[in-house]
Amino acid sequence: MLFKGTPTYNKRAGTQIAAVLQRHGGVFNADTWNDRTRYYEMLPREQLELAVHLEADRMRNSFIADEDRQSEMIVVRNELERGENETDRVLDERVWSAAFREHPYHHPTIGWRSDVEGVPTARLKEFYDTYYYPNNATAIVVGDFDERTTLDLISNHFGPVPASPRPVPPMYTVEPPQEGEYRFILRRAGQLGLVEIAWHIPETKHPDTPAFVVLDQILSAGVSSRLYQALVEKQLAVSVDAQSCQFRDPGLFRIDMTLTPGVKHETAEEAVHGEIEKLKNEDVSPGELTKARNIIVSQLIYLRDSPLGVASAISEAEAVVDWKFYVDLPAMVEAVTASDIRRIANEYFTIDNRTVGYFIPKE
């Protein structure tokens, strides 16, 4: 709805938001995720003011009109349907919903189908009037620009936008400790079986986060990683991935795999648990630690090649803890030791703390 226009930028005036940005060759969009909504544009540097003006304008002046909601609802519902076509996404969504019973990470960001269909315009407006204020926003500019001029630009356009009349409501729901494993099966048409295993892990600002970031690499970065060797190399799975999901509130460490045809779900799952037991009982090698750190640091350096990549990384860091997390990560990762990895594996990768989902293709 934030692309539908403001009194300044709209289709009738020939200044439709997407058309104006497209005209300058911009890469632009908006997306939602667990802790934040973000609007971004990458433009030739002469157009910086356009981007700043547009974002300041639509922060408070968007129409959010009832006549736009009906058509936009079907657009978003189609986005949701496209997601539902992908079995691996559906399985992952259900793992999150099972693992989080009370905290809102239970809900997919796109929403549930009936909520997308039924939400009234007034409810959208209420959301906009609660959260879309400068005191709840961060502006990030990356690229080739003059610092003073740019700060003035931001101040000139965002400065006059009023702060929220009421404090932005805090998120206070806490997911209580899981008391026993959650396990479920998803059955629908499909060709290849899937297994996903997840454990609750702490919030990003927790001191254990760097160890999880390193462990993620040790488990699944490349052919030489532990899970690739234990599952793909042994022909139990055709692909496997581990991901440490860092959020503002406690998230999940998840491992997902696509099974080799003919392999039982239980067999592949057992192989993962075998690797987890090794982590609990033996230190990872110095070589594995160095490799993981090198991968993390080089990825951050590659990112610097693209202004949008850097802006994106900083915005994610700011959303989950603080933008400085992006800067500090290499040093934090450097300090992770083998005993840290062993300790977190023992502390978090327990049976009572895990959720396991199987996708079994329907005959």
Place this chain on the structure above:
Amino acid sequence: MKEYSFQSRTQRYKLPNGITVLALENRANPTVSLSGLLMAGDYFSPANQHGIAGLTAGMLNKGTASRTKLEIAEALESVGARLAISANTFTVSVSAQSLSRDFGLVLSTLADELLQPSFPADELTKLKQRTTASIKHNQEETRVRAIERLTQVIYPPQNPFYQPTAEQLLNEIEEMSVDAIGTFHRERYGPGSLLLVVVGDIDAESVHEQVANLLGDWSGPAPGAIDLPFTPLQATPTREFVPMKDKPNVDIVIGHASGLRRSSPDYLAANIANRALGQSTLSSRLGLKVRDEMGLTYGINSAFMESGLGDGPFLVSVTVAPSNVELAIKASLEIVDEFVAGGIRDEELQDEQSAWTGSFKIGLATNSGMAAQLASAELHGLGVHHLDIFPELVTAVTKSEVNEAIRRYLHPERATTVIAGTLD
């Protein structure tokens, strides 16, 4: 501005064995991007060996005369470097990224993989298994199935844009042996068509030396030529349905053989036409009507898919809920009809020219973006200079050239419509 031109900053070398090397220094970040290609893609597959180009490219990092797969992976992964080789319709493409200090490792690994692959049989078994699974996984995607069927209707089976059925592909992959892969490598991989473009924090002269040291002695078959007739437009429109189970979203593609290649003199005009019609879901004609105004879809666009060395399809693609299929097809075709009848508007032409030159500049902001553009210009014989003059060329395209291209390349009245998904 002259001294900053790509022409003046890019070093171009031709080795005696035919390898072309382009090197561009960019010291902004301590990284190096490599983009390369050679003529060993699907087009060169022998009869009944669909997929051999992809398997051969995929086998290159599975072991060489001196190193195992794990040793190769360990060396690259331990420094966070990335090297990928994959097959396309006509070419095999190489892409790599590393910190500048590790570029030597990347290049020597690439040389080892190209020159001395050992094609171990057990690795081929595993790769075939993963490839098979990936084909099956792709078969679950409505878009993949819709495009696959479209190509079968609009191209003859011997054309490289004709996508064989999954069943045929799986059978042919099952039969593939290390001998067949070795033969394909011996007959198709050679220095004559190898292009390597290196951009980043590196001395251009040393790139030339390193390539000459590692690959200068490589001898191999002469590059294969591409001799592909243009595919004529089908005579009448047809409609096909690909039934799939449990899919809440339907993919629709409406398309025909485009008759457009990169070498076509009106390539730029045709692409400006497509940009105005449907390149962007958010701001092109199709998107403004079918997404923004009618609210039928999350995604609608049009494209000349693979108008490069060959004439790939032109298609309009849209996703909808099953109940909106007919409405979406009707609305999309009406917009294309109207575009063909009325042509591009002045402000659309201006907007698309400025959008294309703007996004071209943005694409050149990264090392990998520059490497990819340089490789493409070289592949199509346009030269490094093309990057400098591209914005002028786009801006010089006139309204009548665009309208001429619309009439020549867009034929909704003869398009094939394919619907893939769950419809009762």
